[in-house]
Amino acid sequence: MDWQFLEETFVSLVAAIPLTIELAVTSICLGAILALLLALARLSGVIVLDWFARLYVFVFRGTPLLVQIFLIYYGLGQFPAIRHSIFWPFLRDPYWCAVLALTLNTAAYASEIIRGGLLSVPHGQVEAARACGMHRLMMFRRIILPLAIRQALPGYGNEMISMVKATSLASIITLMEVTGVAAKIISETYRAIEVFVVSGAIYLAINFVLTRLIQLAEYRLSPHLRPPVPVVRDTAAAAAPVGDQQ
Numbered sequence: 506m507d508w509q510f511l512e513e514t515f516v517s518l519v520a521a522i523p524l525t526i527e528l529a530v531t532s533i534c535l536g537a538i539l540a541l542l543l544a545l546a547r548l549s550g551v552i553v554l555d556w557f558a559r560l561y562v563f564v565f566r567g568t569p570l571l572v573q574i575f576l577i578y579y580g581l582g583q584f585p586a587i588r589h590s591i592f593w594p595f596l597r598d599p600y601w602c603a604v605l606a607l608t609l610n611t612a613a614y615a616s617e618i619i620r621g622g623l624l625s626v627p628h629g630q631v632e633a634a635r636a637c638g639m640h641r642l643m644m645f646r647r648i649i650l651p652l653a654i655r656q657a658l659p660g661y662g663n664e665m666i667s668m669v670k671a672t673s674l675a676s677i678i679t680l681m682e683v684t685g686v687a688a689k690i691i692s693e694t695y696r697a698i699e700v701f702v703v704s705g706a707i708y709l710a711i712n713f714v715l716t717r718l719i720q721l722a723e724y725r726l727s728p729h730l731r732p733p734v735p736v737v738r739d740t741a742a743a744a745a746p747v748g749d750q751q
Contacts, residue, residue: 507696507699510694510696510699511699511702511703514687514690514699514700514703515703515707517686517690518683518686518687518703518704518707519707520686521681521682521683521685521686522683522707522711524680524681524682525669525672525682525683525711526711528600528603528604528607528672528675528680528682529607529665529668529669529672531604531608532604532607532608532611532668532672533611533665533668535604535608535612536607536608536609536610536611536612536615536668537612537615539608539609539612539616540611540612540613540614540615540616540618540619541616541619543558543561543562543612543613543616544558544616544617544619544620544623546558547559547616547620548620548623548624558616561613562613562616562617564613565609565610565612565613566613566614570606570607570610570671570674571674571677573606573609573610574602574603574606574674574675574677574678575677577596577602577605577606578599578602578603578606578678581596582596582597599675599678599679599680600680602678603672603674603675603678603680607668607671607672607675610671611664611667611668611671614664614667615661615664618657618660618661618664619653619657619661621656621657621660622652622653622654622655622656622657622660623649623653625652625653625656625657626648626649626652626653626656627652630648630649630652631644631648631649634647634648634649651726654726655723655726655727658719658722658723658726659719659723662715662716662719662723665715665719666712666715666716669708669711669712669715670708670712672684673708676688683704683707683708684704687700687701687703687704
């Protein structure tokens with residue numbers, strides 16, 4: 506191991522971390538919104554929406570993310586209608602193509618996680634909310650959604666970690682995130698082991714921070730699962746006469 510080369514490689518790869526995090530955060534946030542809409546479509550009872558969501562999940566979960574990135578980046582530009590549309594300034598940019606592919610992919614997986622969380626809400630909680638006179642939107646916002654998030658967070662945390670690692674595929678469409686910079690260094694130095702060790706350590710560090718944030722969120726959302734805080738009483742003050750306490 507050449508420690509000086511490892512240090513230089515680490516400095517080069519650290520400069521690409523912001524792009525990796527930006528890809529992951531953007532796709533996760535947009536994917537969460539789309540996943541919620543898909544989950545609601547599955548549970549809406551409307552046949553058209555239900556089957557559309559089923560087909561969407563089937564397609565994007567059943568095909569590799571690499572193929573989806575290729576189809577979006579190289580395939581959409583072959584249609585003249587898209588090249589002359591208002592979306593072309595975004596679809597010709599590799600960054601937005603990567604964000605679109607990652608968003609569509611994670612929404613398919615996250616929708617099933619969110620749907621499971623919504624179905625896990627106890628029916629008694631819903632009936633209690635109706636008995637209190639809540640309308641459907643208020644009941645969903647104040648009762649159903651918070652309970653569903655609490656139930657779905659562990660599974661959704663795994664999906665967020667997977668998306669951080671999936672950003673490495675953006676390097677195949679010329680984005681210089683951590684894996685893209687690593688591939689460039691390897692092509693110049695032919696020292697794959699050292700470069701991949703450093704890049705793997707960077708992904709490990711990012712996911713370590715992410716797992717701790719997820720654990721913190723689970724802790725904050727589950728106060729009923731925490732052990733009760735013991736109450737420390739001042740025995741000396743309690744044993745003193747009333748006149749002495751005054």
